[in-house]
Amino acid sequence: MARTYFLLLWTWTRAAAAYPVSFAMMTVLGFAIAAIDVAVILIIFANTTTLAGFSREEVLFLYGAANLAFTICDTFVSNLDRVSTHIKAGTLDTFLIRPVGAWIQLAADRFMATRIGRILQAGLVLGYAVSALGIGWERAWMIPVMVLTGIVIFASLWTIAGALQFLLTDAPEVVNTLTYGGSQLTQYPFSVYTRDLVKGVTYVLPLAFVNWQPGLYVLDRADPFGTPGFMRFLGPAAALVLALSAALVWRQGLRHYRSTGS
Amino acid sequence: MRCGAPGPRRIIASFPSADPCAGPGTVRDRALTPWRCKTFPLYARLVRYGFRKHATYVRGALAGAFTNSVFGILRAYTLIAVWQARPGLAGYDITDAITFCFVTQAFIGPMQLFGGGLTIPERIRSGDIALDLVRPASLQLWTLAEDVGRAAYLFLVRGIPPMLLGALLFGISVPTRPGQWAAFLTGFALAVIVSFGWRYLVALSVCWLLDDRGVTVLSMVLSTFFSGMMVPLHLFPGWFGDLVMVLPWAAMVQLPTDLYLGTAAVADTLAVQALWAAVLLGLGALGTRAIRHKVVIQGG
Numbered sequence: 001m002a003r004t005y006f007l008l009l010w011t012w013t014r015a016a017a018a019y020p021v022s023f024a025m026m027t028v029l030g031f032a033i034a035a036i037d038v039a040v041i042l043i044i045f046a047n048t049t050t051l052a053g054f055s056r057e058e059v060l061f062l063y064g065a066a067n068l069a070f071t072i073c074d075t076f077v078s079n080l081d082r083v084s085t086h087i088k089a090g091t092l093d094t095f096l097i098r099p100v101g102a103w104i105q106l107a108a109d110r111f112m113a114t115r116i117g118r119i120l121q122a123g124l125v126l127g128y129a130v131s132a133l134g135i136g137w138e139r140a141w142m143i144p145v146m147v148l149t150g151i152v153i154f155a156s157l158w159t160i161a162g163a164l165q166f167l168l169t170d171a172p173e174v175v176n177t178l179t180y181g182g183s184q185l186t187q188y189p190f191s192v193y194t195r196d197l198v199k200g201v202t203y204v205l206p207l208a209f210v211n212w213q214p215g216l217y218v219l220d221r222a223d224p225f226g227t228p229g230f231m232r233f234l235g236p237a238a239a240l241v242l243a244l245s246a247a248l249v250w251r252q253g254l255r256h257y258r259s260t261g262s
Numbered sequence: 263m264r265c266g267a268p269g270p271r272r273i274i275a276s277f278p279s280a281d282p283c284a285g286p287g288t289v290r291d292r293a294l295t296p297w298r299c300k301t302f303p304l305y306a307r308l309v310r311y312g313f314r315k316h317a318t319y320v321r322g323a324l325a326g327a328f329t330n331s332v333f334g335i336l337r338a339y340t341l342i343a344v345w346q347a348r349p350g351l352a353g354y355d356i357t358d359a360i361t362f363c364f365v366t367q368a369f370i371g372p373m374q375l376f377g378g379g380l381t382i383p384e385r386i387r388s389g390d391i392a393l394d395l396v397r398p399a400s401l402q403l404w405t406l407a408e409d410v411g412r413a414a415y416l417f418l419v420r421g422i423p424p425m426l427l428g429a430l431l432f433g434i435s436v437p438t439r440p441g442q443w444a445a446f447l448t449g450f451a452l453a454v455i456v457s458f459g460w461r462y463l464v465a466l467s468v469c470w471l472l473d474d475r476g477v478t479v480l481s482m483v484l485s486t487f488f489s490g491m492m493v494p495l496h497l498f499p500g501w502f503g504d505l506v507m508v509l510p511w512a513a514m515v516q517l518p519t520d521l522y523l524g525t526a527a528v529a530d531t532l533a534v535q536a537l538w539a540a541v542l543l544g545l546g547a548l549g550t551r552a553i554r555h556k557v558v559i560q561g562g
Contacts, residue, residue: 025476032483040492044340046499048347051340171325177332184336192343 004100008108016112026114034071034121037063037187052191057132058219059189064126065143066186066211069150071122075115077107077155080162081179084172087165093259102254106162139218145236146214150186152239153210156246157182163246163253178205186210191224198225206242209235304399305407312411323416326371327423334367334424338432341493352496358523359494361435364428365519366491371420372413372450373457373514375491377482379412380405382465383474391469395554402543402550406458413454437522445528449518452535456513459542460485466549469556490516510538 017023041063045056054062083106086092095105130140161175168174182205190198190212202208216223217232316323341359345351354362369375382405385391394401428434437443464481468474486492488511495506495516506512513535520526 019471019473019475021471022473022476026479029476029479029483033479036483036487036492039487043493043497043499044344047351047497048344050347052343052346168325170319170321173322173325173329176329181329181332181336184333188340188343192339194339197339 001101001104005104005108008105009111009113012108012111013113016114023114026112027117030114030117031121034067034118037067038121038125041187052189053224054189054191057129060125061129061133061219062189062211062215063187064122064124064129065146065215066150066183067122068119068126069147069210070154070183070186071115071118072151073154073158075112075119077158078179079109079111080106080158081165081172081175082106082109083162084165084169087169087257090259092257096254096257103159103250133219135218139220142214142218142232146209146211146218149214149235149239150210152236152243153206154179154182156239156242157205159246159250163249166253166257182207182210186212195225202227202231206235206238209238301399305403308404308407309411309414312408313415314411315408316412316415320419323371323419324423326416327420330367330370330420331424331427334364334428335431337367338363338428342432344493344497352494353525354494354496354523357433357435358525360428360432361523362494362519364425364432364434365522366515367424367428368417368421369453369515369518370491371416372454373485373489374413374416374461375457375482375485375489375515377461377464377478377485379409380461380465382462383468383478386465386468387472391553400550402462402546405462406455406543409458409461410454413457417450435523437524439524441528442521442524445532446518446521449521449532449535452532452539453514453518455539456510456535456542457485459539459546460510460514462546463542463549466546466553469553485511485514488512489514490519508534510542513538 016026038060041056041059044051045059049055051059080103083092086095086106086109092102095102095109098105126143130143135143157178161178164175164178165172185193185201185207190201190208198208202213213223213227213232214235223231338360341363342356345354345356345359349355382391385394394404397404425434429436437446461481464477465474467477471477488495488506488509490512495503495512497503498506507516517526517531517535521528521531
């Protein structure tokens with residue numbers, strides 16, 4: 001299974017490298033795209049010293065942690081959201097008759113090795129923020145846990161986004177609100193949002209566990225919304241529940257797929 | 263070419279005719295084209311066809327409107343936090359900042375800020391561009407006409423919902439004076455042309471690069487960051503802030519939004535936009551001439 005996945009990744013990488021100018025540009029630009037978000041944060045902090053009670057380094061820490069998880073998923077599973085393209089083109093059927101799971105094939109479909117620059121960039125920002133904030137190991141142990149939690153949460157969201165496209169064949173863009181919207185939401189401390197929105201992304205869609213709740217523990221801050229301390233450690237459990245529901249939704253979507261027969 | 267035979271003529275009559283002077287003197291032609299010169303009606307019809315082509319995908323456009331609205335809400339909260347920390351920053355109050363956010367979200371569709379909207383890269387790859395180039399009409403004006411139709415449709419369907427939602431959830435300001443509306447609508451029209459001029463150049467570059475992915479991403483980076491889509495360009499510090507205000511991407515988003523808010527000098531703003539529209543269209547015309555000499559057709 002994993003072997004097939006990496007074989008597919010390698011095939012797509014070689015295909016993309018056939019256009020060397022584009023390939024080189026994409027690698028550099030992958031870095032530039034990621035840099036835009038950091039530039040926006042830096043521009044905001046060129047005008048103010050705190051944003052909703054958080055300093056520049058704290059915001060960069062929250063951004064870096066969420067974005068590391070997000071870019072890893074964006075690189076390795078984001079092509080799941082091309083399901084509707086395949087349904088419309090009639091190419092989904094070919095994925096289904098091959099002796100490998102459709103999820104594996106779709107996740108590897110059109111893999112872009114050039115996105116790895118973005119992962120690197122997120123890692124650099126996180127590394128800078130952690131060293132600038134001087135976070136000790138007694139709290140920093142949470143960082144790998146939160147990144148792994150984030151990966152599971154974002155991968156589950158992409159799976160749900162892919163599955164929803166069995167229904168939303170005409171309007172695939174809607175599911176971007178789940179995936180890219182989730183990334184946009186987690187770029188800033190949740191204290192900029194209203195209480196109701198934060199409740200929604202804590203208890204319904206567990207985006208708060210990507211970086212906000214565990215991040216508060218790492219930064220040793222109290223939650224401005226007053227959630228109890230044990231919530232900081234619930235991330236892995238929330239991610240597991242979401243992953244199981246995503247698997248269920250994906251199976252349902254695939255089971256109800258009727259080929260166009262063309 | 264095909265005008266002589268009555269059969270094919272009937273079939274192609276429902277599409278924009280390739281030849282502005284096709285089928286002279288026919289009843290249908292006289293009914294549709296009041297002038298002797300049929301070049302203007304050709305482009306007017308192309309605008310209509312561009313509009314109708316996109317009107318076919320109404321659910322896709324509404325999905326785009328939904329997505330733009332959700333992202334608008336998330337951006338609005340961030341901007342509110344910034345303006346709460348620094349009231350009056352960049353000459354905006356909080357309502358202006360929220361309005362800025364939703365107006366710029368409304369621009370994503372019409373200005374096609376994430377790139378694309380033109381079929382030229384695909385047509386270059388498939389070789390169809392050779393057909394486009396032998397038509398007795400300018401490729402650039404042809405594409406512009408279709409793009410204006412597209413922008414008009416997306417302004418209605420993808421532009422207005424995010425603004426309505428913004429007005430409902432946060433409250434946004436609306437220009438009160440007719441002069442302000444006129445300035446904004448002129449600025450908006452110029453911005454659509456600037457956006458087209460830029461995307462047309464990006465699309466033509468495929469002729470030399472063969473793969474459009476690299477330039478598409480470059481274009482997206484430039485036209486989201488330097489247009490004011492992410493944060494108002496007034497927040498950019500120092501000389502960098504002054505520089506980005508006179509680049510073509512500012513003419514797509516920041517300048518028309520300032521016209522909407524009424525915070526910019528109208529004549530200067532429109533002049534900058536008109537200048538960029540002229541420069542980009544001029545470069546596009548040169549590019550069109552160049553690809554006539556250098557069309558690389560892959561496949562066949």
